[in-house]
Amino acid sequence: MDAYDIFKKLTKGLSFKKPVLGVKNNQQKTKQETLKQEIEIKKEELSDFEDVAEIENDLENSQPSSGSEEEELELVDGVKVGKKKRGKKKKEITEDLKKKLLQEEENRFRNEHGIKAVGRHIPPALKDFSDLTVRYNVPQALVDTVTQCGYSEPTPVQRQAMACMLEDRQIVACAPTGSGKTAAFIVPLLHTLGTHQGGPRALILCPTRELAHQIYREALRLSASTQLRVTVVKNLKESKVKEREATFRKSDIVISTPNRLCYLLNQDQVNISLEKVRWLIIDEADKLFEGSSEQESDFRQQLEQIMCRCGPKRLIAMFSATHTPPVARWSRRHLRGLVNVTVGHRNAATSLVEQQLLYCGNEDGKLVAFRQLVQQGLKPPVLVFVQSKDRAKQLFKELIYDGINVDVIHADRTQAQRDNVVRSFRVGRIWVLISTELMGRGIDFRGVNLVINYDFPPSAISYVHRIGRAGRAGHRGRAVTFFTQDDVVNLRSIASVMKQSGCEVPEYMLRLKQDSNKRKRLLKKAPHRDKISTILEKPVKRKLEEGKDSNVNSKDTEKIKNGKHKKQRKIDGTKENGARRSTSEKENKRKKFKKNKKIKLTKKPKSGS
Numbered sequence: 001m002d003a004y005d006i007f008k009k010l011t012k013g014l015s016f017k018k019p020v021l022g023v024k025n026n027q028q029k030t031k032q033e034t035l036k037q038e039i040e041i042k043k044e045e046l047s048d049f050e051d052v053a054e055i056e057n058d059l060e061n062s063q064p065s066s067g068s069e070e071e072e073l074e075l076v077d078g079v080k081v082g083k084k085k086r087g088k089k090k091k092e093i094t095e096d097l098k099k100k101l102l103q104e105e106e107n108r109f110r111n112e113h114g115i116k117a118v119g120r121h122i123p124p125a126l127k128d129f130s131d132l133t134v135r136y137n138v139p140q141a142l143v144d145t146v147t148q149c150g151y152s153e154p155t156p157v158q159r160q161a162m163a164c165m166l167e168d169r170q171i172v173a174c175a176p177t178g179s180g181k182t183a184a185f186i187v188p189l190l191h192t193l194g195t196h197q198g199g200p201r202a203l204i205l206c207p208t209r210e211l212a213h214q215i216y217r218e219a220l221r222l223s224a225s226t227q228l229r230v231t232v233v234k235n236l237k238e239s240k241v242k243e244r245e246a247t248f249r250k251s252d253i254v255i256s257t258p259n260r261l262c263y264l265l266n267q268d269q270v271n272i273s274l275e276k277v278r279w280l281i282i283d284e285a286d287k288l289f290e291g292s293s294e295q296e297s298d299f300r301q302q303l304e305q306i307m308c309r310c311g312p313k314r315l316i317a318m319f320s321a322t323h324t325p326p327v328a329r330w331s332r333r334h335l336r337g338l339v340n341v342t343v344g345h346r347n348a349a350t351s352l353v354e355q356q357l358l359y360c361g362n363e364d365g366k367l368v369a370f371r372q373l374v375q376q377g378l379k380p381p382v383l384v385f386v387q388s389k390d391r392a393k394q395l396f397k398e399l400i401y402d403g404i405n406v407d408v409i410h411a412d413r414t415q416a417q418r419d420n421v422v423r424s425f426r427v428g429r430i431w432v433l434i435s436t437e438l439m440g441r442g443i444d445f446r447g448v449n450l451v452i453n454y455d456f457p458p459s460a461i462s463y464v465h466r467i468g469r470a471g472r473a474g475h476r477g478r479a480v481t482f483f484t485q486d487d488v489v490n491l492r493s494i495a496s497v498m499k500q501s502g503c504e505v506p507e508y509m510l511r512l513k514q515d516s517n518k519r520k521r522l523l524k525k526a527p528h529r530d531k532i533s534t535i536l537e538k539p540v541k542r543k544l545e546e547g548k549d550s551n552v553n554s555k556d557t558e559k560i561k562n563g564k565h566k567k568q569r570k571i572d573g574t575k576e577n578g579a580r581r582s583t584s585e586k587e588n589k590r591k592k593f594k595k596n597k598k599i600k601l602t603k604k605p606k607s608g609s
């Protein structure tokens, strides 16, 4: 006991005038500050919450009395000055501290997994799949099915989104491509819906038919241990509509594009109720909300129609790898108690893909660059993106005659053809698949090694999704993006995405001026490009002949010099010296095809037709 303490005890209950109090207060302040610091240090040292209350008590008990608190003091034998009861207050402090520490621990866990969650009372992220059973009573059989699918631990988006959905929280989740968003919403649905009752009680909307089928397959896989029925809306021929209606009613989960669903709902002979719908999932939400105004977005009207038909208790969850202002605005307005979940940086490309930009000069240069990539050795499967159906067809014609195992998918192909192509690509019968933006989103082809953006993507968002077809579920991939002078408008935004995901890009690209009007125009209308065709314009040809172009190897140059290179055509379509492969089987087929086409065109229409 020092002089100060003796003095304090002796003067207990007496009041002093300012000068003495001032000294005392200063001393108390410094003591309190030291104590606070001590508590903070101890808190940081704590790793186990259980001990917190105990240590907090110890610290508080060792705390010297402050001016406002009375201390038990024996003045004369048996005469005691009372002490304030602090038990209740202490308990409150301990509870508060416990909560704070739990929250801190939760935040630390989220940070470790790159999860950001914004909203009120956010459910803690799952530590592993067994948390599903412990915290939410999810049947062990369902958890076992998840692990049997090869999912040993939840991905970051699954950790947070599953917990939110299982606590009936509406969410907007934005997580990198290939990070398991599909399972993130399917597993909670399977648990929430419980037993088979029909309905439907959950609707999943997505932008393309291909994606709907893929989600359907994943839902089937994950629901193997349940009695729930899952269906995908397909084939809406008049004759089949009644049949579809029946299947629809018997299903617990229905997957569809908004177009198909609204078409079915609006059929006169169909009477479908969405009253029982509990969950409405919108996958690739930003794609569906594309268009800056309500008039531009058909989807918003379709969504309103669907939402009006659903019961008042329906909940909404939106998922995508990219997040745009229209989605943010809409969700803020319509989703009560919303939790915004973001994994990593918003609108960032997956870090699993090694990205590269390749300047090709012009359209001919692109074809040369493509062939060079082939010569260097492509590791299939390879996905090639072009900007339109016409260009997809043109590139296909070029590559098929190069003997590449290639096919093409675009909106002009029949459903059967599209299904067939997707199946063949999945099983490895096709090595190179040319596609329009149709396959740019959501499609999960396991193990795509290389994505080639033959035509520059119309926006950074499109770029993120396209290259995200590679580097999925933890596997690494590569993306090569061709560009010409015509693509400079969007070059900076794409270079920035690359830089953000850790790729090297030339500094000048990040400093390029951006013309927002031009960029908006490009979003609405793709730039005009020359036809994809093996036309060697003079400067390129000269370079090739001189072997100056770094994109061309010596073999090519040799062939060009000897006039033996494949298929050179002039702009007017006549063949150049040495370009014909009259002996080749493929060339014969081509001639035959042309001949047949001519015959068809010159045939007189039948009378009466």
Ligand SMILES: Nc1ncnc2c1ncn2[C@@H]1O[C@H](COP(=O)(O)OP(=O)(O)OP(=O)(O)O)[C@@H](O)[C@H]1O
Binding pocket: 150, 151, 152, 153, 154, 155, 158, 175, 176, 177, 178, 179, 180, 181, 182, 183, 320, 321, 441, 442, 443, 444, 446, 468, 472, 473
């Ligand atoms: N927990 C997990 N562990 C391992 N693999 C997983 C896990 N969850 C999902 N996957 C696999 O990851 C791949 C990508 O999943 P998914 O298609 O759901 O990604 P996504 O996030 O929806 O991608 P995109 O944004 O491109 O649509 C799938 O092949 C899926 O089987």
